[in-house]
Amino acid sequence: MVRIHLRLIIVSALLAALPGQWAAAQNAPLATQGVPAAAQDTPATQSAPDAPMQISWEVRNRFRLFREERDFLLHTESARGRSILESEQALELQSDGRGWARNAVNRLCIDLSGRISEPCTRDNVKESYLTPVDHPITVRLTGQVPVGATCAWSFDDGDGPQQSTFDCAEPINLRARYGRPTVATVDVSSGPEAPQRVSTEIMVRDIFIAGLGDSIASGEGNPDRAVALADEGFCFRSYLGTAGAQYYRPSRAGYKGGRACEAPDSLQVWQRQSALWFNSPCHRSLYSYQTRTALALAVQYPHIAVTYLPLACTGATIPDGLFGTQRARECPPTKSATCQGTVNAQLAELRLAVAAAKKRQPDRNLDLILLSIGANDINFSGLVADVIVDTPTERVLFKRTGVMGSVDDSRAALAHDLPQSFAKLREALKPLVGGDLSRVVYVSYANPTLAAGAPCPGGRAGFDIHPSFNAQPQRLAAVSDYVQSEFLPALKALALCQSGVLCRDPAADRMTFVDAHQAVFADHGFCARAATDPEFDRECFSAKGESFNPDIVTAASQPMLCGRSAGEYRAYLPRARWIRDANDSYFAAMTYPQALPASSQPTDIHDATWGVLSAVYGGAVHPTAEGHAAMADAALPAVASVLQLDVAVPEVTAEPVAPAGTPQQ
Template sequence: MQWEVQNRFRLFRAAEDFQRQVTAQRAGGVLQAERLLERDADGRGWARTTVDRLCLDAAGHLVETCTRDGERESYLKPADYPVRITFAGAAPPGTTCAWTLQNNTDAKQELTIGCEEEITTRVPAGVVTRVVVDAIPKDGPVQHAEADIRVRDLLIAGLGDSIAAGEGNPDKPIALSEEGFCFRRFLGTSNSQYYRPGRAGFRGDKSCEAAADTTPGAAATSTAATQDWQRHGARWMNAACHASLYGYQMRAALALAVENPQIAVTYVPLACSGATIAEGLLGSQTARECPLQGSCAGSSPAQVRQLEGIVRRAGRSVDLMFLTIGANDIKFAGLVGNVIIEDTAERQLSRRGDLVISPQESDDILRKTLPASFVKLRTALKPLVGGNLRRVVYVSYGNPALQNADTVCSGGRDGFDVHPALDAKPERLQPVATFVSERFLPAVKALATCGAGILCNDKASESMSFVDAHQPAFAEHGFCVRADTDPAFDRKCFSQTGDSFEEDQTVAPDGPLACDMRASDYRPYASRARWVRTANDSYFTAMTYPQGLPALLKPRDIHDAMWGIVSALYGGAIHPTAEGHAAMADAALPMARAVLDLPTPPDVTTAPLAPAANTPPSPDAAAPAHQ
């Protein structure tokens, strides 16, 4: 006989959502599954139909009791699990199966059905259910089989920063308007405003003149416009953290459930964009964005404190923890700002608001502050994982600025002309990319694994399981990499020379794109050569208006000059795409299996997906990528 746990990724309320993942992963790994799912979703995002059917509340927090496939379950301490049992032997037509199910908790079950039929039942948690079947043919000998069913429920937590959370990949991406939306600049010239696609459905005034109106009643109109604008934002699994179903941690935990039919995975998503060790993991942090509906607390609780409460309520330690942290500690977003924000009024203000810092400043933090922060982090995490940090799978970062293993992207406005002040100048890009490769990535590996010169009290129990197998692949898929198989919109509308948008302000309000396609033709989740979001991608996918900006940078209205910068940068610029996250999940899985003592699934022969009608094949399947 055979048996399996149904809908065994317990964050999903609906079995159909889990089964869709099972079917897709038969293509061979998470990356191939992602491409297949997006092929079916036309690049619009498979998660948009799943995000509203999770065991989370409107704010993105776990619920205590979740109704899954019609059954109310305690999320952290389920009393039982749904299983499917089938007779797997060769049985002639007309053979009947006499089944007996017995354990020391429930009454014995006995039933006789056709052997081609399956049994769906629930088995109690923590005990063995003995299953016996006799297959009785019309003629011939009886076949007898016995099996013990005991579901192994794995408590898996995901902690860390924006890379851990899935930043850049909202579950429901922004719906783009074909009309232009005006942003001001800090310049006092004829070029002091510009137009970009706005949010579809927004009913307010899209011009900058309305924002400058000081007549009576204008303030109320501006407030109403802001509220309407916010209602048409992107949808996140957890808006305060910009946490997404596309994040590598969620995808890896889901893949473990897909691969292992006789386990259940109770997944705890806690990673939060903007998190550092001090503010995010060990202490609370400012919310990235408020949810589209419901109240907004303005902050997110410390991830470690949340997990302590979960462990206490679950009555057990964490079986596996995925972790990525350290980039915000060295102010990586400031390094990005340093590269791409031109020497303008925007750069001067961003510098004062900590959105621009130098590699030297980051290196000082890396040497002087981050090691002590990791000491505190190890101390906080050990009790949550049974005293051994081997259960913590630290997944490192990929260098986002490479076009191949030995070459940094050449830079320029390609992918960054969504704002007039953005330009990845080579003289700024090269030192940052070198710092990431030669200083930051080796340092976080040493910190996670108690490497040379790192203070660890007991290396055997304080060294984390480390993953960086995805880094060579990321070196071939940096933000500048293009291919002839990229989506048509990218090839036609994102100019390599920085001329993607209409500059004539008599034309731009009605059509802000320089190409002859519509903004809504952009496909945020289509397969493409780059695995790293550009600023253009970030704006066209998330168009974030973040909360909690420093007072110096707080815009006064939705057309304010600072929104143009932060809406391009805070929604995930220089973060992995869904394909990048899928590749990270594939890299993390071997280590996760080893920690959990789970089998490696049988080899799957993989090949590029066949092209759909009128759709180019995936980048890895055809023409070589190029800059």
């Protein structure tokens, strides 16, 4: 058995005394001036060559949603010296605007229908996703290691030591038992000097994080694999119903059916060329700020693993989505004609997952919840419709069907319905986080209507994908002011139990609130433009709202007035706007929401209803991947603080090996 030195025992006692069961198992990232914490190199790679010898270790592929380490390494390499936003921008350029998630989405421990793979085969090893029993780690000897030195390693997790001898330059790969410490000891031999012994304790902290909420939480607007667009046009009818009331917009690449309005085809055939999502029913995306925050946590802290359970769903409200079932947004592109029309309640799904985990590991707890909710509860989408739908026929139809909302109605819901629902939600979340709601990190929305700190001027620019769309300036200004001066402050008050919001126990009922990203979004609303925007955007998305060919004869073969192929659009390139406009929504996702009520879902794919829905249901007025990365940059410090990840760790022991026969202490 390996001798555990007295100093190591003292270190272990110090670790146990630090706040939280696991907090001291972490190494805080070293400070780097001018570089955000999430962008700094991990301690396992930071040790200077002239530093004292020490054992450095890190968990491999520690974002456990990823099956393959190559997907995690892509982010660790991109994050060096960069914020999450800067990393996202670098990856966008590296992928030529196609996005880093387009391949990773098929290599996850949660499948495209939302089912957890139990077990999940990660890097050729079967693991329980919710309740891992061990973690892969890499151990190295760093610092002033003599050239050519030999290292005699010993790893003891209480079941007897595992011993091996290698050149000290070689890293050691092993699996560390979860829930108990592994004592790592190395005797370093070089020349005639007595061997030097270095010891440390290895203990992986596996952090269980869940994501709840609505379309902002799910990543709406950012399909993991954007829809591929064709050179040719596709015909839509308008609600006027006359023969001349038709218009053409880009078709889907690979679609071989009829593109003219007089040539109907089945929705099933059309959907085979749809965008691909991490979860189509909820438009859940790997680009969401919740996923990016959990991933960045794993990138930054090498001694943890992150088990992440995303449950947020586009369209969710607190009653319908969190507490109750809700309608699905879209179905996966399959050959099956069946479509699951509803999505299970998020709270019910989370309770089942936590119960299943605790059944296998009684000490397994949910460490943190990421949450964004409330916009649908005050009918924000109805406010957007009121702003952008401008033609009389469509406005009458949308008011009659309840699609269009008003600031007055939204204000009433904000004053009465949302506070009542939020109070119920607070009570439902408490048992999931041990009664401490500070472990619920509420990430607020950003005002999507600002550029240069002022409301966007309005107009058809960015919304001319549909003939009836025009961001009417007066209605836009009214909604922008309402969001900024009433809605966002009310959310903060609800989360923090302040400004007249009554909580039973304010100290325990306050959530951790994040809104630092709102200031930077003030320059990046849907109308923001820059000379550095992608070339296609600058040439083909008209600032006057004249992007598309109005001639239905020539538009059938070339719908873009700029004369370029719509397939040149790239959803994932850096842009001044961090909010998708309606043009972006169509070009990135072109969503046909199949789970609508049967009475509202047309069978003809050229129907006027599809023309409207395909322009907005893919994420109009939602953050881009850059926007989500900026939100994750704001959320990450709060999450690390709640989890106490920056608690300093005492140094490892290093001492000469005692000569044979020396009494042990």
